[in-house]
Amino acid sequence: MADVGSIQQAKLVLLGDMGAGKSSLVLRFVKGQFFDYQESTIGAAFLTKTIPEKGVKFEIWDTAGQERYHSLAPMYYRGAAAAVVVFDITNAESFAKAKNWVKELQRQGNPNMIMALAGNKADLAAQRAVTTEDAKAYADENSLFFWETSAKTNVNVAEVFHDIAERLPRASAAPQPPVGGITLTETVPERTKKSACCS
Amino acid sequence: MDESYDAIVLGTGLKECVLSGLLSVDGLKVLHIDRNNYYGGESASLSLQQLFERFRPGQQPPKSLGPSRDYNVDMVPKFIMNSGELVRVLVHTDVTKYLEFKGVDGSFVQNKGRVEKVPATDYEALRSPLLGLFEKRRMRSFLLFVQEYDETNPKTHKGYDLRRMPMAALYKEYGLDPMTVDFIGHAIALHRDDGYMGEPALSTVKKIRLYYDSLMRFEGTSSPYIYPLYGLGELPQAFARLSAVYGGTYMLSKPDAQVAYENGVAVGVTADGETAKAKLVVGDPSYFPDKVQKTSRVVRAACILSHPIPNTNNSASAQIILPQKQVNRRSDIYVFSCSASHNVVPKDKWLAFVSTTVETSNPEAELAPGLALLGPIDEKFVDVVDVYDPLESGQRDKCFISKGYDATSHFETTVEDILEIYTRITGKVLDLSSKDVSQAAQ
Numbered sequence: 001m002a003d004v005g006s007i008q009q010a011k012l013v014l015l016g017d018m019g020a021g022k023s024s025l026v027l028r029f030v031k032g033q034f035f036d037y038q039e040s041t042i043g044a045a046f047l048t049k050t051i052p053e054k055g056v057k058f059e060i061w062d063t064a065g066q067e068r069y070h071s072l073a074p075m076y077y078r079g080a081a082a083a084v085v086v087f088d089i090t091n092a093e094s095f096a097k098a099k100n101w102v103k104e105l106q107r108q109g110n111p112n113m114i115m116a117l118a119g120n121k122a123d124l125a126a127q128r129a130v131t132t133e134d135a136k137a138y139a140d141e142n143s144l145f146f147w148e149t150s151a152k153t154n155v156n157v158a159e160v161f162h163d164i165a166e167r168l169p170r171a172s173a174a175p176q177p178p179v180g181g182i183t184l185t186e187t188v189p190e191r192t193k194k195s196a197c198c199s
Numbered sequence: 200m201d202e203s204y205d206a207i208v209l210g211t212g213l214k215e216c217v218l219s220g221l222l223s224v225d226g227l228k229v230l231h232i233d234r235n236n237y238y239g240g241e242s243a244s245l246s247l248q249q250l251f252e253r254f255r256p257g258q259q260p261p262k263s264l265g266p267s268r269d270y271n272v273d274m275v276p277k278f279i280m281n282s283g284e285l286v287r288v289l290v291h292t293d294v295t296k297y298l299e300f301k302g303v304d305g306s307f308v309q310n311k312g313r314v315e316k317v318p319a320t321d322y323e324a325l326r327s328p329l330l331g332l333f334e335k336r337r338m339r340s341f342l343l344f345v346q347e348y349d350e351t352n353p354k355t356h357k358g359y360d361l362r363r364m365p366m367a368a369l370y371k372e373y374g375l376d377p378m379t380v381d382f383i384g385h386a387i388a389l390h391r392d393d394g395y396m397g398e399p400a401l402s403t404v405k406k407i408r409l410y411y412d413s414l415m416r417f418e419g420t421s422s423p424y425i426y427p428l429y430g431l432g433e434l435p436q437a438f439a440r441l442s443a444v445y446g447g448t449y450m451l452s453k454p455d456a457q458v459a460y461e462n463g464v465a466v467g468v469t470a471d472g473e474t475a476k477a478k479l480v481v482g483d484p485s486y487f488p489d490k491v492q493k494t495s496r497v498v499r500a501a502c503i504l505s506h507p508i509p510n511t512n513n514s515a516s517a518q519i520i521l522p523q524k525q526v527n528r529r530s531d532i533y534v535f536s537c538s539a540s541h542n543v544v545p546k547d548k549w550l551a552f553v554s555t556t557v558e559t560s561n562p563e564a565e566l567a568p569g570l571a572l573l574g575p576i577d578e579k580f581v582d583v584v585d586v587y588d589p590l591e592s593g594q595r596d597k598c599f600i601s602k603g604y605d606a607t608s609h610f611e612t613t614v615e616d617i618l619e620i621y622t623r624i625t626g627k628v629l630d631l632s633s634k635d636v637s638q639a640a641q
Contacts, residue, residue: 046296046444064443071449073238073436075297078429182302182417182425184286184295 006055010168011079012161013061015105016086017097018068021120024151025086026060029161034152054165058082067101074108082114082164087135089119089148090127095135102142114167115144116160123150202475204230204448206624207468209456209482212240213435214601217617218481220292220441221629229447230475231439232468236452238439240483241584241604244271244432244543250501254580264503264578265545271430272501272543274582275604276535276552277613278303278424278518281413284614286425287631297437299428301541302420304514308386309521310378314510314572317386319414319421334379341373341383345407361401369400377524383407385522385531389608391556392523392530409611424609426516428542458486458598465597479597479624484587487600491587497606498562499554500570503578507549508536510572515540518608521568530556532569533608551576556606557583592623599624 014022027033030049050057061080066072083105087098098117105115117139119130132148139146145163149156205227208219215231216238223229237243245253247260247267260267279285279300289295306317310329318324330338349355359369370380384390388406395403413423427433443449453470458480460466467476484491511517519534526532532555539546553569562583570576586603593599602616621629 064440065446066440066443066449068448069450071451073439075429075433075436075440181428182300182420184290184300184425 007050007052007057008055008168008170009057009059010081010165011059011061012082012084012164013076013080014063014084014086015067015098015101017088017091017094018065020086020088020091020094020098021151022084022086023062025084025118025120025149025157025160026062028151028154028157030060032154034154036152049161051162051165054162056165056168058161058165077105077108077110080109080113081168082116083109084116084118084160084164085144086118086120087130088121089130089135090121090124092129095119095130099138102144106142112169114164115142116164117144117146118160119146119148120151122148122155123153202230204228204467204475204477205479206230207232207475207477207480209233209458209468209480209486210240211235211238211435211439211451212483212601212604213242213431213438214613214617214620215240215481215483216435216438216442217288217292217614218599218601218620218624219447220294220438220445221621222481222624223442223445223447224292225625226445229442230450230468230477231442231447232450232453232456232470234452234454234456238451239274239432239435241485242273242275242431242435244273244430246270247272250580254582265548269545270543271432272550272580273431273552274499274501275431276499276501276533276554277431277604277607277609278426278535280409280609280611281416281420281423281425282409283413283609283611284618284631285610286416288614288617291629291631292438292441294437294441297440298433300425301428301516302417303422303424303426303516303518303537305511305517306386306422306424307511307517307519308382309519309525309568309572310382311525314519316512317422329382330379334376337374338379338383341370341375342407342411344373345404346411348404348408350401359400361404362399364400365397366400366403367396369404370396381522381524386520387411389520390531391606422518424518426537426541430537430541430543456486458482460596463596479593479599481599481601481620481624483601484589484603487589487598490591490596490598490600491589493585494588494603495586495605496557496562496583497554497586497604498557498566498581498583499552500563500566501580501582502551502553502570502573502576503544504536504549504551504573504575505547505577506574507538508534508551508572509574511536519569519572520608526568528555528565529558530606532566533606534569534572535608548577554606593620594623 016022030047047060085098085101087094119135147156147160206229208215208231211233219231247270251260307314318327347355387410388403456470458465459469459474465480467474507513516537521532523531534553536551537543538549551573553566563581588602589600
């Protein structure tokens, strides 16, 4: 556990087929909301959520629809400490796509990335097309940890993120923010007015 | 892709991605297509593998260079002026949350065959060997005038009308010698050639101000420049993400993407045998070969080194300007370097870029004075690029075409072009002082 008061930032990316429920999972986790007809992600593809008891602040990146034609930029994966690959348990195709995303992560992501597999829409068990056993077996083979979730009924959503927070390497082992980084802000910092050279 | 859009954007270079982002934020339905399988077009940053594929097809990078993915080699090397227009656009659109920046360590100028630091503080200026004692005084009073000059306050004009007075005449008023003029015009105002001398002084005065404002903008920086971690290729990706967040659709790997015309007016884009309709098409010159003219050529060499550039105080990142007069040319030669401190190469490697506007039929040879400053070079990749301008404004044919990337060392002309195209498309002037974009993004 991190020391009290020290909060570690961690970039977390979501991956998965359109309609698997990536945004719904995040909205449930971050804002406690669920909408039956969640629009395709617009305007809110960058959310943050702190889990104080784990000492972690997640910077959560949603795909913003760029997964649709496989046009996610390298920037998306860069520096990500964790990834949640989401599929829809009522849709076998979305499970197949999830496997592709895992491959993509293994290729593009950092090798120490924590990866979770989330079988979402667990509330629709009657229409299940992917068995828990199959998904679990696949997750074990690829060192992912697996949860079946429901953003709608709020089952296991917080658990996925808490589980990730638990497994993140502690601050000393995690990638450090750059030394000498500059934050671009609107206002010019107040400085004693110094004149140009030669004065 | 058989759908209708407000705008289709071709090419994911920086200019196109900024426009795509701005138009999406304005609520336009945007489709953005690239023929390549990567983001960035002409302004991409390439991995080592991509670099070899492009310049030495069939060859594998030597193992000694380290992992391919640790490399982000800019195809259009530039630095970002701290107080320049690009920073204003980055802040206005709030894409800064996707990016990390670090200062560039040093800004240098070649003078009489030696590399000297461009003074960043009073103390450095006093010690700088660039100017003699009396010349320092003359330059000081010139710079005081520039700093105090306020367009709206005639008292600060000292009787000069800078909107008419040529820059050469203003220099003369302060009795500056040609060496100082060369230094101010090229290492501070960052003019590429001496064409500005006959033009009204106001624009050069503003450029000098921009340099000093940039030096003072961020705490603890020793040059007027910043540069993003992982290379400039991050910029188009960040703006593409902005566009996507506001509903923009992205398709890469469409090698046959072509503008579809009806009666000479663009009506959409065809790719993979399907046509997406649009009210207008935006793109870089390579997608409109019949609608652009060549204006200049730029030669660039990207070099991999195993050491920092000599005589730059072991700077992890630096710029060296070789003013035209110092190298008997009409246009300046620029040298840039960055390293692992900006995550563009593995540890213990450096990237150095040498570039200039082509003046002869042997472009590579023109880079020699810049290359000579680098010391031993492990690998060198030379690119000669034609720079195109659009023939028309786009009003008639609904083709809004960006200009190619010129040889300037920074992004001021790049952003100028973007903002002009934005105005031609929307009829609006982008208000960079407002930050409403970020409010909407919450």
